Amino acid sequence: MKQQMNVYVKQFLTFGACFAGLGPIIGGYLLWMTLSPANLTIRGGQVFLAIVSTYIIAFVHGGTIVFHRIEHWSPFKAAALQLLCLYAVYMGAYLVNRWMPLDWKAVLITTVLFVLAYAVIWIVIYTITKHVTKKLNKKLDE
């Protein structure tokens, strides 16, 4: 089991590194879209922070794909942990970069959206599994 987990950790890092390459590109694109030369008041430190943040977001996005490959984890657990990681990294990046106002209402709305997204994913997974179970049991009775 420990050996198997090491494989997943390696996969997490590999996927993360592959996806992370997109981070600075996304960061650059966002800055390009939101800033025009007339209002270019952003400081170098802010640009650096934005690039690092998008790098980390992309890394975690890529890495957490592995959660769905861990066989002994239920789909519920895999989806919950992935969403929790994404929530933490997005919320952290949004607040640190001031992409979102440091206001409890904004935090609450984002949190509710994450929970709703998770609820939808869970309902879809559960419905599909129930359907498959019903089909298999029907075959078993034949």
Place this chain on the structure above:
Amino acid sequence: MKLRLFINKDEDEHIEIHARERNELVEQIETLVNNYAVNLNGYKENEIVPLTKNGIYRVFVEDNKVYASTADGTYQLKLRLYQLEEMLGDTFLKINQSALVNKRHIKKFSSSWGGSLLVELTNGETDYISRRQTKYVMERMGIK
């Protein structure tokens, strides 16, 4: 039912049954052949027990060792899971990367709140069907 026996040293041994329907006799012959066909040794402490294919409920890997669960208990096997998968043939389903279950001993399928697909055996054992194996299990159960 007619019985025809052919003795030929040059031919691979095989049995074919031609029947109008699956009945008690067919099932008894099937059981006899299956029990005869595969003989495995199960190890438990200092004991070596011959196991029959039909008597095995589940084959699983735990701590890099392969075990077979039977009505009389769990025995260690000295073969790898992929070798057993080949040996045991169509009667067994690979439900995840570390377990095979005997189709004849499946009691029911169920789903957990976590969205996992589970298989319950007639001896009360439960194991999960991995997402990767779900399609294969469905196909093997005759669902397309």
